[in-house]
Amino acid sequence: MEPVQVGVIRDSMLANPLLIRADLGRSRSRAFTLPGKEFVFGKPNVTMDGGVPEVMNHWSTLVPVTHSDSKPRKAGQDFMALNREAVKSGLVTAHEHYQFRATHDLKLRPLKEEARLDRSPPDITFGVHTRPSTPIFDLLEHRYQQRWLEECRSAQKASQAKQQKKTKLGKIYETRTSLLRQSQPSMEPRPLWQLPRFQKVGPHLETFRSAEARKRAFSSHFSDSVARCGLQGQGMYTTS
Structure with a gap:
């Protein structure tokens, strides 16, 4: 069944590949x-x-x-020599160079032609050597796959043995932070700044009877400050 055409069919429609539609089942x-x-x-x-x-x-x-048997070639003009002689004569424009080439004829020197003979040995064979045939029995028995698996296993075992030699059991891996923490010197806290004239002056009042009483009082205050509010532990008691 032919496709139904609607409208005017012009010859230019059959010459433009953008307007041609492909038939069903055809290119x-x-x-x-x-x-x-x-x-x-x-x-x-x-x-x-x-x-x-x-x-x-x-x-x-x-x-x-050979070149000796061929026809002799005509020697062409030596333009380098012509340009050199024209410049020596004082000619600089293109028209003067054209006239100089028309009046002077300098030919190229003929090259020594040698016979190009084939000097290859008579028993030479051209082309690429034929690749040896693949053993079909090795392909059927998956011999190449087994060989590849064995190579992978041996390489994996060698890598594991090398890795075991590197890691030493019983030794903790030290990082940069741990090394710096070990080598960090212990620094004593600096005393508060005082005027030089007050550094050797003792206290005017001593409210504790003895040094032992002072020590017991501060120890009791420290243990009691845990349940109190404030930074110094001198506030109200916490109920929670």
Whole structure:
């Protein structure tokens, strides 16, 4: 069943690939026109080599062509020498250089041509060596997989043995903080600052009868300050 067309169908619609829709089950057309059935693709062979019968009778060999047998090449102009001579003559503009090249002819020196002969040995074989065939029995028996697993196990065992040598049991790993804490010197608290004239003056009043009584009083105050409020432990008692 052909698709239903609505509207005017123009020839330009069949030449624009953006307007062409793909048919169901077919690839989209690219709007290229091909020649008829009588057209022959390819390049015509104008060489008359005789075809298959000529090949069967004798084998044509390639004869190397040397430069001595070829036609002599025409030597081109030596532009470097022409420009150098023109500058020496005082010519600087392009028109003067063009006239100088038209009136002077300096050719390149012919190079020594040597015959390019193939000096390779007669029994040489060109190309890449053929890769040896893979043993099919090793593939069927999964020999390569087993070999790979054994290599992985041996590498893992070697890594574990190396790791066990590094770690020493019974030794605590020291960090930078722990080392600094051990080497930190004990610092005594600095006394409060006083004027030099008051440093050696003793107290005017001694409210405790003895040093032992003073020590017992401060000890009792310290134990009682736990249940009191305030930074100095001299406030109200806490009920909680």
